[in-house]
Amino acid sequence: MKSQRLVQGNEACAHAAMYAGCNFYAGYPITPSSEVMEILSYELPARGRVFIQMEDEIASISAIIGAAWGGAKTLTATSGPGFSLMQEGIGYAAITETPCVIVNCQRWGPSTGQPTKGAQGDVMQAIWGTHGDHPVIVLTASNVRDTFEMTVRAFNLAEKHRVPVILLIDEVVAHMRENIDWPEPGDLEVIERARPAEAKGFRPFAGDAFLPFGAGARFHVTGLAHGPEGFAVSDEAAAKELRRMVGKIMDRKVELAMADRYLLEDAEVGIVAYGITARPAQAAVDLLRAEGVRAGLLNLKTLWPFPDHLVAEVSERVGLIVSPELNMGQLVREIERAAAGRCAVRAVGRVDGHLLTPAQIATEAMDALRAGADRGMAERSAEGVRA
Amino acid sequence: MSEGYRKFLRMKQLPHVWCPGCGNGMIVKALLEAVGELGLEQDKVVVVSGIGCSGRTPFVLDFNTMHTTHGRALAFATGIKLANPELKVIVIMGDGDASAIGGNHFIHSCRRNLDLTALIFNNGIYGLTGGQLAPTTPTGKRSTTTPTGSIDAPFDLVRLALGAGAGFVARTTSFDHKVMASLMKRAISYRGFAVMDILTSCPTYFGRMNEVAEPYDMVHYLRDTTSAMHDCTCGETDEAEDPVVAGAAALMSTGVFRDEAREDYGTLYGRKVAAAVERQRSAT
Numbered sequence: 001m002k003s004q005r006l007v008q009g010n011e012a013c014a015h016a017a018m019y020a021g022c023n024f025y026a027g028y029p030i031t032p033s034s035e036v037m038e039i040l041s042y043e044l045p046a047r048g049r050v051f052i053q054m055e056d057e058i059a060s061i062s063a064i065i066g067a068a069w070g071g072a073k074t075l076t077a078t079s080g081p082g083f084s085l086m087q088e089g090i091g092y093a094a095i096t097e098t099p100c101v102i103v104n105c106q107r108w109g110p111s112t113g114q115p116t117k118g119a120q121g122d123v124m125q126a127i128w129g130t131h132g133d134h135p136v137i138v139l140t141a142s143n144v145r146d147t148f149e150m151t152v153r154a155f156n157l158a159e160k161h162r163v164p165v166i167l168l169i170d171e172v173v174a175h176m177r178e179n180i181d182w183p184e185p186g187d188l189e190v191i192e193r194a195r196p197a198e199a200k201g202f203r204p205f206a207g208d209a210f211l212p213f214g215a216g217a218r219f220h221v222t223g224l225a226h227g228p229e230g231f232a233v234s235d236e237a238a239a240k241e242l243r244r245m246v247g248k249i250m251d252r253k254v255e256l257a258m259a260d261r262y263l264l265e266d267a268e269v270g271i272v273a274y275g276i277t278a279r280p281a282q283a284a285v286d287l288l289r290a291e292g293v294r295a296g297l298l299n300l301k302t303l304w305p306f307p308d309h310l311v312a313e314v315s316e317r318v319g320l321i322v323s324p325e326l327n328m329g330q331l332v333r334e335i336e337r338a339a340a341g342r343c344a345v346r347a348v349g350r351v352d353g354h355l356l357t358p359a360q361i362a363t364e365a366m367d368a369l370r371a372g373a374d375r376g377m378a379e380r381s382a383e384g385v386r387a
Numbered sequence: 388m389s390e391g392y393r394k395f396l397r398m399k400q401l402p403h404v405w406c407p408g409c410g411n412g413m414i415v416k417a418l419l420e421a422v423g424e425l426g427l428e429q430d431k432v433v434v435v436s437g438i439g440c441s442g443r444t445p446f447v448l449d450f451n452t453m454h455t456t457h458g459r460a461l462a463f464a465t466g467i468k469l470a471n472p473e474l475k476v477i478v479i480m481g482d483g484d485a486s487a488i489g490g491n492h493f494i495h496s497c498r499r500n501l502d503l504t505a506l507i508f509n510n511g512i513y514g515l516t517g518g519q520l521a522p523t524t525p526t527g528k529r530s531t532t533t534p535t536g537s538i539d540a541p542f543d544l545v546r547l548a549l550g551a552g553a554g555f556v557a558r559t560t561s562f563d564h565k566v567m568a569s570l571m572k573r574a575i576s577y578r579g580f581a582v583m584d585i586l587t588s589c590p591t592y593f594g595r596m597n598e599v600a601e602p603y604d605m606v607h608y609l610r611d612t613t614s615a616m617h618d619c620t621c622g623e624t625d626e627a628e629d630p631v632v633a634g635a636a637a638l639m640s641t642g643v644f645r646d647e648a649r650e651d652y653g654t655l656y657g658r659k660v661a662a663a664v665e666r667q668r669s670a671t
């Protein structure tokens with residue numbers, strides 16, 4: 001029998017990080033993420049690993065990047081205000097191709113907002129928050145078991161592609177307790193960063209192989225535009241490096257895409273949801289089906305690079321995509337872009353600090369269907385007039 | 388010392404970017420002499436910098452080098468050192484880097500006492516961005532953002548470091564080359580957080596804005612605005628005879644203001660880990 005544990009999302013995240021081999025945590029307390037650091041403050045030293053509480057989130061992101069170059073697998077966890085402070089550091093991690101994981105337990109914003117209310121308002125910030133084009137991977141999770149798995153996956157992708165990986169959960173997933181099958185060592189794949197075949201002559205920015213400081217090569221790391229050796233370049237050489245860095249993530253869009261599907265095969269309405277909102281969305285599918293509307297759910301776990309092909313696939317089969325989010329419409333823009341006019345897209349947002357309900361999502365879907373039908377009739381009669 | 392320091396230079400990255408007459412080169416030479424004389428293993432030395440003219444130092448140094456973000460070098464260095472305590476981590480910051488945007492990391496590093504060496508290239512101005520006011524610009528001096536003279540009170544970085552709890556605190560100038568190298572040896576060997584406030588010349592901005600444009604005059608300016616060496620082997624100094632205070636009126640005191648043996652953060656953390664691992668073992 002698999003062992004089970006009743007744990008919070010934050011608890012699952014902390015333990016999953018250790019499962020993935022995280023041996024360095026630096027952070028600054030902030031609701032609703034603090035349990036991650038509180039747990040690790042006890043568990044990491046007990047395993048001979050490093051935990052440090054820094055003076056702020058800027059120091060935290062800087063310390064985990066430094067620690068990665070010191071050879072560690074590193075994590076920090078935060079929420080909105082702290083995530084905003086980390087943006088410059090995330091850009092540094094991106095341009096220096098530093099493997100590291102940043103967990104953002106989203107809360108209602110902007111600013112201090114509502115610290116104890118869940119939200120999905122940081123999606124675009126996670127993707128575009130730091131200045132300049134840059135490589136980054138953004139993942140999300142809709143329940144506690146997912147949080148465990150996606151934390152491990154975040155480490156794996158950071159290691160494999162030498163990139164900062166951001167895991168977006170939210171206050172509700174972070175604090176919700178669920179009984180989950182507890183992964184035993186070996187149940188989930190754990191990937192380690194590739195080492196160069198030879199330390200001597202290591203070129204730090206020539207590929208996915210990674211060597212820390214003090215391991216037999218001496219090299220330079222900088223946030224300036226740099227070539228494969230790490231020294232500053234400009235003009236076309238800088239453009240080439242930027243294209244390579246961004247390309248190594250964007251070109252792997254299909255490989256990186258992860259999603260769960262529910263009753264999509266015969267669907268005429270596709271709900272495309274993610275994170276906590278995928279749960280009421282799944283219940284909405286059942287409500288709609290009870291009303292005779294064949295609905296289905298695409299639950300996105302990879303938010304960036306945006307899995308265009310998965311949404312495009314849905315848009316080819318359905319007449320309507322419903323996009324529920326706990327914000328005023330963020331990922332829906334990517335969804336609209338990917339659907340490319342092949343079907344109607346209806347955004348359903350909620351920003352009062354509460355979760356969307358299944359009924360709300362289903363009602364919006366019905367409303368959009370009716371509006372679509374009306375529009376269809378209007379178009380047909382307009383054609384009739386013309387004829 | 389001979390030309391031995393050259394082996395620590397990345398010859399391919401020379402010439403460096405600094406202006407003729409900039410004091411930074413003198414500091415770097417002293418640093419490399421100190422590293423050479425201490426016999427540090429080149430592969431195990433990490434030099435971390437922030438952003439500024441001073442931040443450009445690591446480009447030309449043949450160690451493991453990391454040019455980080457403005458003000459955050461100490462936080463990056465904290466991660467490196469904790470992840471691999473075998474590395475000798477030396478941090479180079481500008482005065483604005485260390486005490487304006489990076490002031491928070493600076494005071495917390497002083498209090499935390501991790502085994503790092505912090506070298507502040509203190510030219511009293513923002514060099515890289517074109518001569519703006521720094522938190523260290525003396526009151527009355529001109530900069531490109533205080534064209535008629537500053538009304539701000541400057542930080543005394545030695546007092547700041549002492550107050551924040553650093554275990555080794557020294558000040559010297561790029562003019563005192565020999566002294567600087569020997570102090571650097573002490574700072575680098577110190578087990579814990581060591582701070583050196585190194586007053587240096589920026590003839591291009593500080594000099595031109597303040598009638599000391601000639602590099603030669605800037606060196607004299609450093610000599611004439613600082614007072615003789617003070618060596619504190621006593622631990623704490625009595626406030627009444629605090630050399631920093633004594634010198635504050637007109638001259639900046641130089642020398643060693645604190646050199647106090649105490650347990651560094653790494654040692655304390657190691658002990659915590661040993662106890663935690665033991666607790667875990669006896670529990671299972």
Ligand SMILES: Cc1ncc(C[n+]2csc(CCOP(=O)(O)OP(=O)(O)O)c2C)c(N)n1
Pocket residue numbers: 438439440441442457480481482483484485508510512513514515516521
């Ligand atoms: C976040 C951020 N803000 C501002 C800057 C612009 N900037 C670069 S160096 C610098 C100050 C340089 O002065 P100092 O730290 O004293 O170093 P120096 O150039 O004199 O060695 C500033 C404001 C930056 N790079 N990053």
Ligand code: SF4
Pocket residue numbers: 404405406408409410411440441510514515588589590591592
């Ligand atoms: S601007 Fe000043 S600090 Fe910068 S290189 Fe020139 S002289 Fe040196």
